[in-house]
Amino acid sequence: MLRFDLISIFPEYLSPLKLSLLGKAQDKGLLAINIHDLRDQTTDVHHSVDDTPYGGGAGMVMSPVAWGDAIDQISSDADQIDLVILTPAGKKFNQKMAYEFSKSKQIIFACGRYEGIDARVGKYYMQQKNYKVHEVSIGDYVLGGGEVAAMVIIEAVARLLPGVLGNPDSLKEESHSIAGNKDESLVEYPNYTKPASWRGLDVPEILLSGNHGEIAKWRRSEAERRTRELEAE
Ligand code: ADE
Secondary structure, eight states: OEEEEEEEGGGGGGGGSSSSSHHHHHTTSEEEEEEEEEEHOOSSSOOOOEEEOOOOOOSOOHHHHHHHHHHHHOOOOOOOOEEEEEEEEEEEEOHHHHHHTTTTTTEEEOOOOOOOOOHHHHHHHTTTTTEEEEEEEEESSSSSSSSHHHHHHHHHHHHTTTTTOOOHHHHHSSSTTTTSTTOOOOOOOOOOOOSSEEETEOGGGGGGGHHHHHHHHHHHHHHHHHHHHHHOO
């Protein structure tokens, strides 16, 4: 079972992880989500989590001591622990990464705030053979902290785990699905439901034809068109 652990100085910020699809998946024992307060996990007397940057400059940097203590305390004995450090300077998250993470046994999310986490934290765990470190960004913009970014990643990963989605067929045809072909990432074709005519707009004729071969061809070409249009922007 995949175990997600999140470390943050604002654990309440992560409470949506108890809801909806993720809440149900935890109740069914399909995955576990543990939320930890960085301050509770520190073992130094002051429970301090940040300090001024060496070399000067604005803002505060999060202490490697606090993060090291917290990460060590929640690490399982899995052969490989994936440590995800959320930062706008990280590798851009995508569906392929979501698939890779879905094979993990334990993912620890380090949700930093301020000007980020002391760079030695990533470096130290890179040197440990039972950890794989990933510096990850969810997009080219700056958030106040890594909490929302961690929730985005967990939502994308959890729905790929067996049993989490009510209808696993949903995974086969959706946008960015790489289940079929690893080299291509198409967005999904447009979807329609009843009524066939709504506010003067009709559902494309082909979808009412019952001709499954032609419908599949049309959907494929619509998916390609949408993907091309997005790429041209
Ligand atoms: N922390 C701040 N901004 C972020 C981003 N875009 N992605 C991940 N973590 C972040």
